Amino acid sequence: MKNIVIGQYAPGKGFFYRLDPRTKIITVVFLMVAVFLLESILQVSIALFVTLFLMIIGKISIGRVAKGLRPLFVLLLFTFSFQIFLNREGALLLSQPMNIGLYSLLGVLVLTVLWRLLARFKKFKGLLFLFWLAGVYALFAYLPAIGPIFKVFDFEIYESGVVTSIFVVVRLLIVISLSTVLTLTTKPTDLTQGLESLLRPLKRLGVNSDDFALIISISLRYIPTILDEANKIMLAQASRGADFNEGKLVEKVKQIVSLLIPMFIIAFKRSEDLADAMESRNFVPGKPRTRIHELSFGMTDLVTAIFTVLVFAGAIVLRVLP
Amino acid sequence: MVMQLSFLEIRNLSFSYNQKRMVLKHIDLSVEKGEWIAILGHNGSGKSTLAKTIVGLLRPAEGSITVDGTLLSDETAYDIRRKVGIVFQNPDNQFVGVTVKDDIAFGMENLSVPRAEMIEKIAFFAEKVGMAEYLEKEPSALSGGQKQRIAIAGILAMKTDMIIFDEATSMLDPTSRRELMDYIRELHDEGLTVLMITHDIEEALMADRLVVLKDGAVFADDTAEHLFKRPEAFREAYLELPAALKIYYELEAAGDMTPPLATTLWRFGSGK
Numbered sequence: 096m097k098n099i100v101i102g103q104y105a106p107g108k109g110f111f112y113r114l115d116p117r118t119k120i121i122t123v124v125f126l127m128v129a130v131f132l133l134e135s136i137l138q139v140s141i142a143l144f145v146t147l148f149l150m151i152i153g154k155i156s157i158g159r160v161a162k163g164l165r166p167l168f169v170l171l172l173f174t175f176s177f178q179i180f181l182n183r184e185g186a187l188l189l190s191q192p193m194n195i196g197l198y199s200l201l202g203v204l205v206l207t208v209l210w211r212l213l214a215r216f217k218k219f220k221g222l223l224f225l226f227w228l229a230g231v232y233a234l235f236a237y238l239p240a241i242g243p244i245f246k247v248f249d250f251e252i253y254e255s256g257v258v259t260s261i262f263v264v265v266r267l268l269i270v271i272s273l274s275t276v277l278t279l280t281t282k283p284t285d286l287t288q289g290l291e292s293l294l295r296p297l298k299r300l301g302v303n304s305d306d307f308a309l310i311i312s313i314s315l316r317y318i319p320t321i322l323d324e325a326n327k328i329m330l331a332q333a334s335r336g337a338d339f340n341e342g343k344l345v346e347k348v349k350q351i352v353s354l355l356i357p358m359f360i361i362a363f364k365r366s367e368d369l370a371d372a373m374e375s376r377n378f379v380p381g382k383p384r385t386r387i388h389e390l391s392f393g394m395t396d397l398v399t400a401i402f403t404v405l406v407f408a409g410a411i412v413l414r415v416l417p
Numbered sequence: 418m419v420m421q422l423s424f425l426e427i428r429n430l431s432f433s434y435n436q437k438r439m440v441l442k443h444i445d446l447s448v449e450k451g452e453w454i455a456i457l458g459h460n461g462s463g464k465s466t467l468a469k470t471i472v473g474l475l476r477p478a479e480g481s482i483t484v485d486g487t488l489l490s491d492e493t494a495y496d497i498r499r500k501v502g503i504v505f506q507n508p509d510n511q512f513v514g515v516t517v518k519d520d521i522a523f524g525m526e527n528l529s530v531p532r533a534e535m536i537e538k539i540a541f542f543a544e545k546v547g548m549a550e551y552l553e554k555e556p557s558a559l560s561g562g563q564k565q566r567i568a569i570a571g572i573l574a575m576k577t578d579m580i581i582f583d584e585a586t587s588m589l590d591p592t593s594r595r596e597l598m599d600y601i602r603e604l605h606d607e608g609l610t611v612l613m614i615t616h617d618i619e620e621a622l623m624a625d626r627l628v629v630l631k632d633g634a635v636f637a638d639d640t641a642e643h644l645f646k647r648p649e650a651f652r653e654a655y656l657e658l659p660a661a662l663k664i665y666y667e668l669e670a671a672g673d674m675t676p677p678l679a680t681t682l683w684r685f686g687s688g689k
Contacts, residue, residue, distance in 0.1 A: 284515050316515045319557040365510050372511035375472050375503045376524035376571065377495060385529045387522035387536070 104282050109154035110395065111280040116289030118396040122403045123277045129410035130269050136258055138413060139265045145406075146269050155276060163275035164268070171264055178260035185254035193235040196244040202234040287311040288388055306380055313369070321362065328357050422486060423447035424579065424610055425471070425501075430480035432463075432470055440466045442634040444480070450578065453611040455621035458630035459655035464614045465506075467630070468583045471612075472498050485578070499528065502572030504585040508564035509556070517543070517559070518552040520567050524575040535574075542570040546600060562593025566600060579610035586620065598623065618651075618659050629654045 111119065133139050150157055164171075210227040214220070236250070278286070291308030298304065329339060337350050425448040432441040440463045448454050458464045469475045471482055473494035482489040484497045502524075505511045514520030521539045530538070543549045546566040556564060565585055572580055582601065586594040602623065605611050615621055622641050629637040629644070631654040637644060644650060648666050651658050658666070 284519075312515055312519075313513065316512070316556065319555075320509055323557070365507075368505060368507055368510035369513070371469065371474050372503075372505055372568075373513055373523075374474060375498055376513075376575065377498045377527040378523070379495070379527070382527070383529060384526040385532055385535065386526060387519060387532065387539070389532060 105159060105279050107154065107280065109152075109280070111153045111155065111276060113393070113395050114280075114399060115390050115392050115396045116281050116285040117292055117390060118392070118399050119277050119281055120286075120289050120293060122399055123273050125403050125407050126273055127270050129407045130266055130273075132410040132414045133266070134414065136262045136265070139262055139269065142269055143265055146272055150272070150276065153276070153280075155279060159279060160272050160275045163279070164271055167267075167271055171267060174267060175260045175264050178263055179252060179256045182256035182259050183251070183253050184256075185258070187251060188254055188257065189250070189252040191236050191250040193248055193250045194238065194240045194244050195235060195246045195248075196238075196240065197242045199234045199238045200245075202238065203231055206230045206234070283315050284312055284388070287315070288386075288390060292390055303381055305384070317365075321358070324361060325354065325358060328354055422483060424450040424452075424485055425612075426481075426483040427471070428481045428483075430467075430470065430482065431478045432466055432475060433478050439478075440633050441470065441477075442632075444633075444635055446628060446635065446638070448579070448610060448612060450610055451605075451608050452626065453605050453613070453624045454626050454628060455624035456612065456614045456628045456630060457616065457618065457621050457654070457656060458614075459616065462630040462654075463633040464616075464630055465583050468503055468581045468612070468614055471581060472501050472503055499575060500577055501579045501581060502575060502577040503581045503583055504565060504568045504572065506584040506587055508561040508568070508588060511568055512556045512564055515555065516552070517548060517554050517556075517567055520556075521571045521574055524571050528575060538574045539570075542574045543567075545573070546570045560593060561589045562597055565589065565593075565597055569600065569604070573604070573609075579612065580604075581612045581614065583614045584616070585613075586615070587617070594620075616656070618656060622659075629656070631655070 114122075130139070130142055133142060147157065150160060206227060210223055213223055216223070240247075281289070287308045290311075291304045294302065294304035294307065329337075332350070332353050333339070337353055339347070339350050339354070342350070425446070427444055427446040430441055430444040430446075431439055433439045444467065446454075456464050456467065466475065470477050471484075471489075473489050473491075476491075484500050487493050487496055487500075489497050512520055513523045518539055521542060522535050525535045525538065539552070540549070543552055546569055548563060548566055548570065551559065551563065559567070568585075569580065586597055589597065598620065601611060601613075611624075613620065613624060621627055625640065627637070627639060627641055627644050628635060629650065636654050637650050645662060648658060648662065
């Protein structure tokens, strides 16, 4: 538990690391909006190349960003299939009659079992999944219609379905990559400080961004401590016969309660101690404080800001022009 | 005639959490500048409560606390905390910053110390507690003793004159404990006033004066040398004597004690 990393921050030396977190946050937000203003597949493809180019000059490993995208693979796949199957405009590209019958379903079952058995070869996870998809398609499409047949239908793909699905997926890819670049190159503390500084105008509305930033940074600081504690309690409970991995759902819930209650009690005790420690060091909520971290807006920030403004203006022009 | 006040003056202090049971009962205590006082007491004797009352974390039911001529009240608590800092028992629960540097800075940030001065002081005080090469480290990478040293650095950076150690060594391993005590001794030699709250007599022996609390009241207030002449005082306050002294008193009771041996044993027990 000692080396737990909060957020995705990866130390490095590229261009993005030198930027003020405020510049990065605003830039990312504006670029995201700009991407959503784009309308054609050509435009988003160019945007994708620009993003990749920026990552290369910023010396960010594209592999790291891709790793960050992995948890969103399901979302991307879902978006893609949703668009490709449900959009029925433009020229018909493919029409394939499909039979769902007893034997093809059995085939799918065998295929799925095979797929899951091979799943421990994690390296080929993506490839295996593609094979499985192709196998299912082949079974429904080409298996002779023997045995009981439950449903016959036409599998159709239209031109605009392909276009929109690619468009939507590329757009999502850009947006997610942009935010990944932000979190990869900015320490969580800098990120909260940037946010705090950006939210400062909200003070007029009674929102104290100062305290907000302190709350976030203290939460970040205590996550490893509390996880460490959770680990200890789990071991303590396991030594008394609790089993957090097996059993029915009801039993599992019961075990989780045996973890949560001590954790809550300890967390309250901790926060009481922390409040005392902070107060004894003269912390007064809402009172102005100086900062050891300082944000500074430099030349690189100016260049980035100009670039962002240009890209954003470009996106608006493209949108408005017929 | 102007009465000369000590650095810390506690007069007739009482405190209760729930009106029914008094946790502190009519405590009188004065600490001179540069003194090292140990407050000894059994569990529940009110030691920690006393520490929290001194810096205004708890409001006394009765009595007064004066620090360097300033009477403690809600208005002056801020000023008093600039003069008196506390190092608490649990090293983890008082580490506010995300990194060592942030944590040392926390108190100074609250005092609105300019940034350039903060950076200078962080370097100086981190060096002082031997943590200079750890400035960018996160608390999870530090040992308990290191965290306590950071807490000391953070308090010293606020220009405090006195530090209360509220069982600050009780969660540390023996080596870190000895190291921390050595640091405290060094700081004391440089003029820091130390109030050490503990239930470890060996630790208390390093103090100039021992104050024994029993059930929320001052039971004894004397030098170690005098106190150890009446071992029954410790027993009555539910405290355990150091092993060497126990042997000494048993031998004495048996009647075959030669004076040089007694001195040797006393030296061994007190570490002096």
